Amino acid sequence: MSKIANVARTVVSNQEGPYKDLEKQVRKYAAAEYRRPIAEHTHEAFTSTENFVAAFAARRGNAVNLILDSGCGTGESTLHLARKFPDIPVIGIDKSAVRLEKAAQFAANSTIKDKSAQDLPRNAFYVRAELIDFWRLALDKVKAGAWNIPYHALYYPNPWPKQSEAGRRFHLHPIFPTLLQLAQETELRTNWEIYAQEFAQAASILGYNATVQPFTPDSPETAFERKYNDAHQKLWRVVVKR
Numbered sequence: 001m002s003k004i005a006n007v008a009r010t011v012v013s014n015q016e017g018p019y020k021d022l023e024k025q026v027r028k029y030a031a032a033e034y035r036r037p038i039a040e041h042t043h044e045a046f047t048s049t050e051n052f053v054a055a056f057a058a059r060r061g062n063a064v065n066l067i068l069d070s071g072c073g074t075g076e077s078t079l080h081l082a083r084k085f086p087d088i089p090v091i092g093i094d095k096s097a098v099r100l101e102k103a104a105q106f107a108a109n110s111t112i113k114d115k116s117a118q119d120l121p122r123n124a125f126y127v128r129a130e131l132i133d134f135w136r137l138a139l140d141k142v143k144a145g146a147w148n149i150p151y152h153a154l155y156y157p158n159p160w161p162k163q164s165e166a167g168r169r170f171h172l173h174p175i176f177p178t179l180l181q182l183a184q185e186t187e188l189r190t191n192w193e194i195y196a197q198e199f200a201q202a203a204s205i206l207g208y209n210a211t212v213q214p215f216t217p218d219s220p221e222t223a224f225e226r227k228y229n230d231a232h233q234k235l236w237r238v239v240v241k242r
Contacts (some may be wrong), residue, residue: 008191008224008227008228008230008231008233010191010233011159011161011191011195012161013161013162013163013192013194014162014163015162015163015166015194017194018194018197018198018201019163019172019198022171022198022202022205023201023205025167025172026171026172026176026202026205026206027205029173029174029176029177030176030205030206032174034132034136034174034175034178036132038130038133038136038137039130039133041128041129041130042129042130042133042134042137043133043137045128045129045134046129046137046138049091049127049134052089052091052125053066053089053091053125053147056089056122056123057089060087064145064146064147064148065088065089065147065148065149065150066089066090066091066148066149067081067085067088067089067091067149067150067151067152068091068093068138068149068151068153068182068183069081069090069092069093069153069155070093070134070135070152070153070154071093071131071154071155071156071157072092072093072094072126072153073094073096073222073223073224075092075094075126076221076222076223077092077153077155077222078090078092079120079124080221081124081151081153082121082123082124083121085123085151086121086123087123089123089125090121090123090124090125091125091126091127092125092127093126093127093128093129093131094126094128095128095129095131132173132175135175135178135182136175136178138182139178139181139182142181142182143181148184149182149183149184150183150184150185151183151184151185151186151187152179152183152185152187153187154170154179154186154187154189155187155188155221155224156189156190156222156224156225156228157188159190159192159195161192161195169195169198169199170199171198171199171202171203172202176202180206180208180240180242181242183242184241184242185239185240185241185242186239186240186241187237187239188237188238188240189235189236189237189238190235190236191228191233191234191235191236192236193234193236195236196212196237196238197212199212199238199240200212200238200240203238203240208240208241209240209241209242210239210240210241211239212237212238213236213237214234214235214236214237215235215236215237216229216235217229
């Protein structure tokens with residue numbers, strides 16, 4: 001692969017500030033229930049997640065807590081979270097089978113300093129699923145009191161930077177109210193300031209406490225974070241608490 005292919009490109013958009021109809025769109029989706037049929041493979045993936053969480057809880061005596069790493073890619077961030085929270089199941093979710101197949105390989109080659117073995121941590125679990133469908137199923141568990149999600153990682157999602165694509169951004173999609181109800185704390189990371197501002201503004205519209213700030217990672221936790229940091233791009237963190 002050429003060096004040019006490895007260059008971290010900055011986000012290019014025809015949008016100069018937050019989406020003009022953001023509040024209108026957020027409020028519209030907050031007033032309606034999202035009812036798209038859930039894909040069968042996500043139902044199956046969710047069942048396997050339930051089984052993993054239940055088995056881990058039986059071993060650890062922790063009946064409900066788990067952490068979500070949505071859009072985990074090749075799973076590097078899942079490993080960091082699993083080692084940071086060794087007593088809580090960490091679920092890495094991605095829709096790409098190819099990326100998830102690389103997760104175990106990454107674990108075997110990991111150079112994380114506090115790593116105790118060249119194996120996937122016992123509390124880490126990767127699952128292939130559609131995020132939007134998985135979140136809806138997870139919210140049912142949260143509302144039923146079966147699951148408690150103290151932290152939800154949403155690191156470097158596709159920003160869909162063209163203004164015509166704005167509706168595909170998580171905070172301008174019907175799934176956004178579901179997303180924010182899942183966890184006690186949701187953290188978004190991005191290299192596009194407008195995306196960070198929009199996400200925080202959308203969360204505030206729904207009554208959540210949202211903070212947005214630039215940050216420099218001490219140790220990058222994803223391939224994108226490493227690439228953007230090495231290219232000296234400004235990174236942004238949004239923390240939403242309920």
